Amino acid sequence: MQTIPDELTNIIASKSQKLAYQLRVAWDLNDFLATITFAVVGTSVVSGQDIVKGNAAAVTEWDKYTYENETQYVKKYEFIRETGFPLNSVIKSRASIVLDNTSKRFLPHALPFGTAVEIDDCDVATGWTQSQDGIAPTISTSRKEGTNSLNCGINTAASENTYAQYDKAPSVIDISSIADADKKIALFLYVKDKTKLATANAVEIRIGSDATTNYYRIQIVNSEILQNGWNEIKKAATKVGTPVQTAIDTIRVIFNEATVPASVTLGDLKIDYIRICDSTEEDNYIGSFIRGGRFIKLFSGYNAYSIPQFVGMTDRPKNNIKLAETIINAYDVLHYLETWQMSTGYLLEDHRGDEVIAQVLADAGFTAGQSSLETSMMTIPFTWIKKGQKALDIIRKVCEAENATFYVDEEGIMCFENRYHLSQSPHTSSQYTLDYDEEIIDVGLEPTEVINKAKITAMPREVQASQKIFEKEGASVINAGETLELWAEFQDDYGELPCTAITEPTAGGATSYFKGNTSENGTETDKTNDLSIITWETLGGTVAKMIFTNSGASKVYLTELVIFGTPAKVVKEISYETPDTDAQESIDEFGLKFYELKNDLIQSADYARTLGDTIVYSFKEPKKSLETTIKGLPHLQLEDMVTVNEGSTGETYYMYVAKIEKLAEGYFYKVLLREKVIQSYAIVG
Known part of the structure; x- marks a missing residue:
């Protein structure tokens, strides 16, 4: 049971109030809270479906984004989480939200609803020039529309000026479809510190036939920049002179300085998506940010009191045009772990179950503060994590072996609870x-459900003392001055043989060694000293790659190659089936209801027996x-x-x-x- 405020406890006890809810969505994954700048998430499309890609840390730092309150648009929502059977193991949760899209806020288009003419998307710096105190512009992936925005800044060295100016001469644009009385100039403006800009006329935008006598303009006063960070600006345009509406070919942006000299680092000012629009343009749209991989938070409660219910990531939203609805399905972070492939392999000795999970989460980009891991009651002599293995599969194996539980709580924290917890x-x-x-x-x-027979099998491994793990068969010839690439694969009767340490062979080595000879059978002149290893690399503890070179004047046969290492060998084969006599009445009444668990992290026959007997005892009777x-x-x-x-x-x-x-x-x-x-x-x- 979640801890809740006393006021909420009293309301629930009265049984007289209707449940309220709240939905918050981080639409713009480039819009971080003020101090967070370390990660950027892009979006790609594969087979028509949006996927999240980019810095894994950005995916895991879900609490560092700016969330928008979308509660007013929610028509209905649902979420679900369910324990496992017969073992809890990994518990995933999901949510589905239906949004009222009458306003067209959630249509997945780049342009807002209404009449609008794009002047510049600010996706490229090409064509933009700077003057006065302006710093040469570049592009930034932090944006509000499209793929990029335009970085601007103020050069402190040009102290004789009072403003920074940016100009562009786009191809001719026709804005005659919008009457002068309805014209507005709109753009997205990023300001890191608005105190660096003037009070009365902080930013001025001119769009016209030229930038001196015939143009439309807006002057943005400092108070209209509502916050440090991104702001959407939309103001009625003032007409100066007689701009040719069918031949607009000039853009000018002026940043007026609060003090002289001013100093604003390049990128601390940004502009994006400049346009001319009319008064009917939809002010409240998401546009190009309606994609998959957005973060949501659901809250429920009563009156002004609410508590978290769900944190997750959305899949690609779906729109029902006839019903004017947008449907968003979301999944907790375990669905992300379900697809995350381990970036490297790990050979872990004597790690508890929670320590193994911590290693998996770290590989996936999570920090310690994003999880709450109880101390596991199981120490695993050897855990073999392969590169490319799915993160959640590893966590599931740990939980199954201990009869533990892993889930994401209502606040988005990943929790591991050991078998003693309940x-x-x-x-x-x-x-x-x-x-x-x-x-x-x-x-x-x-x-x-009924389970009246269980089978538990495992093949646990333990690390052994240094021993021979590879011996080359047959001889290989290396001509004078040439090289030979060899691969050594370590295997035993169970297949791949992981090794925690592998000793590089040397000429005449005590354990790992190689030998060379002028004859293929090694019976003539010893030429071992003509050979050397110039490249040695171990891969995943199961393979070694080496490149030999022959520095002698004649060909040499590599006649022997022996490699030693510390292998993690299967030390026992565990197999336990619960006896029918333990559940004979259940078998007679319900038939045989069989459950099998194969898990190599189970370490002993005694625990396999305990786990199997527990499952049957718990579920042999409905x-x-x-x-x-x-x-x-x-x-x-x-x-x-x-x-x-x-x-x-x-x-x-x-x-x-x-x-x-x-x-x-x-x-x-x-x-x-x-x-x-x-x-x-x-x-x-």
């Missing part, structure tokens, strides 16, 4: 009481399972124990929350409740 407070006492005539709107009774529809309890969490008072019989059940689903319509939750056996574990040491 046998401790607060899971040992009821967190809430559900009455049939109060909170429960609807209920269905369905028994839990337990009560209630599928309830209840009034909103946003603070309810998976694995909370709740008391259920059955109205007609007066019976009381103690059950655990196995699934939470916020229904799309109304203010209700569908909650699956199960009776379950909580296994106690002894703690040694």
